[in-house]
Amino acid sequence: MARAEETNDQLCAAYPVRGGDGPSSYAVNSVYQRGAVAAAKEFISKAIEEKLDMEILLSSKTFRIADLGCAVGPNSFFSAENIIEAVQLKYKSQGLNSQTLEFQVFFNDITANDFNKLFRSLPSNRQYYAAGVPGSFYGRLFPDASINLFHSAFAIPWMSQVPKAVMDRNGPAWNKGRIFYSDASDDVVSAYEAQNAEDMERFLHARAQEIVSGGLMVFFIPGRPDGTPHSHTLPNVIYQILGSCLMDLARKGVVDEEKVDSFNIPNYLMSSKELESAVERNGCFSIERRENLDNFFAHDTVYKNPQLLASQIRASLEGLFKQQFGDEILDELFELYGKKLEEQQSMVESGKAVVFLVVLRRTAN
């Protein structure tokens, strides 16, 4: 009997994406992510057209899709629609009546996600049955062989937890004066690497059981370009600057320095090699397609607008920061952050970024 895994869910639950409808809420600020999803619509369509087995389509009247790390929409709805459209097209192209096919979409995120908001904003004209699934995607979420297609956009870099070694005050990976791995000591970097490897192992192991044989997984994963150091990778640069703001506040006495030392953002950007070797180690999936979206971040105007960037980062991290430092420092912190991003804009703009677009197929077991 499968037992829902809660450990990591509880850990992850500490870091919900910000719900609600306020000006710095995720839904308002996720426009830049939708840009990527729109750009990647063609990738989804082609993946399904070329890689989806007709056998899977014909084996059941219901096609089940799961989106992992859905947040509160609306990108997740947009992806679901793209996938369904492509599957229907494929079905029709075989001379079949796509009216007979039904879709069920499972929206997954950690338990602390604002599912109420997600549910309220489900498109009223949706052509699928919707369900919400709370829990960490590093554990089992679905019954055996019950999902036809997994999708995840921008969620996989979120780790199941801050590596334990980094939380050990007396160990070599104690991350004093920093909140992230990319500008930290080799010990910290190693701890993050190891955590990512372990997480990917658990992620792929769970999915391998949940997906039907021959089923596809379509992932959009922000990563680290080959040959680019951690500290020069664009999203990392942005976190590093945020860490330096916290240290400024610590020096001013606004924030307890101990709290900065013990705080770490559980996010890790894989290289293409790390991604490939995780898939190889798992052994249940073939890489059917891999593209790099090199210039996505570079073309995103948000990186040319420090104030907007600060408010987007606030939207995605506010829950995490509130828990560690309290509500009251947030305005000062993110005001300073906006200023620093402006001062260091050339550093931001020189940061290298890549989004891996991958299609994996479950091999026969």
Place this chain on the structure above:
Amino acid sequence: MARAEETNDQLCAAYPVRGGDGPSSYAVNSVYQRGAVAAAKEFISKAIEEKLDMEILLSSKTFRIADLGCAVGPNSFFSAENIIEAVQLKYKSQGLNSQTLEFQVFFNDITANDFNKLFRSLPSNRQYYAAGVPGSFYGRLFPDASINLFHSAFAIPWMSQVPKAVMDRNGPAWNKGRIFYSDASDDVVSAYEAQNAEDMERFLHARAQEIVSGGLMVFFIPGRPDGTPHSHTLPNVIYQILGSCLMDLARKGVVDEEKVDSFNIPNYLMSSKELESAVERNGCFSIERRENLDNFFAHDTVYKNPQLLASQIRASLEGLFKQQFGDEILDELFELYGKKLEEQQSMVESGKAVVFLVVLRRTAN
């Protein structure tokens, strides 16, 4: 292609059960309902033991359960566990290894339900995969033939909407000076009857498509005892007294009388005949078992405690009242209600009540 029905969901969404954790929240006050669920555990066990086809159990490794009108738990979790335990027992009794069977439980309620709270309180040691499904159960919620067992406890009396005729200011069923049908004119009663008949038709029609052939539905439905007038049925008495409190406040000028006239609680208690004829009209289900729990409400001590009763009714109706009358009258209204319930306790205690326990089976289509 099925299209999720939203009309009734939006109507129903007006009346969410109260979320949160406060002293008058649903979770705190649902203890009396749990009493019924506990008393009915045996009913569930026997229904599954005697009526569940082994064929259904053997047709898939995943057994899918849906609870309709789950609110925020915990009764819903309790029911899910009872059902799973009984199914496992049945499986074992056939010499099969119940470890190979997986369970997926879909928790359904209207979109305005507090799913965040529901998800946070899911038992951490649950032996099933959980999903939340927002939407009115008077429309389609699940793909064709995808559910093995439906369960619903105490939710079916909630109608999809207040009957349109009752909302017509110039029609004969305008419910002036009242908020409920049971003490109203024949025209109002007829409008509620007709709405219930229509709702049951839609409810059973949707379930007939969603359930597997031979699948079971186990329902606990508070109803009206045969031969008891609407106005003497226990839950109705309680709503009638609440209506008289609102009219008292209208006379005092605290509440606009027009608002009382246009306000109606969308809840209807069927007789056993109405229930039976709804099932017959639908034609897709056989009634496999029907028991009446006659003395459930009579034994429930809440009916001997006017203050507790007032706070329970407040918990379940607060959303509805807030929307129509505003937040500010609630304390005064429910204080008066507690007093009136105390004054009219003999009337409350003389109210007749029944809970129908029914098991329906999907006949072959």
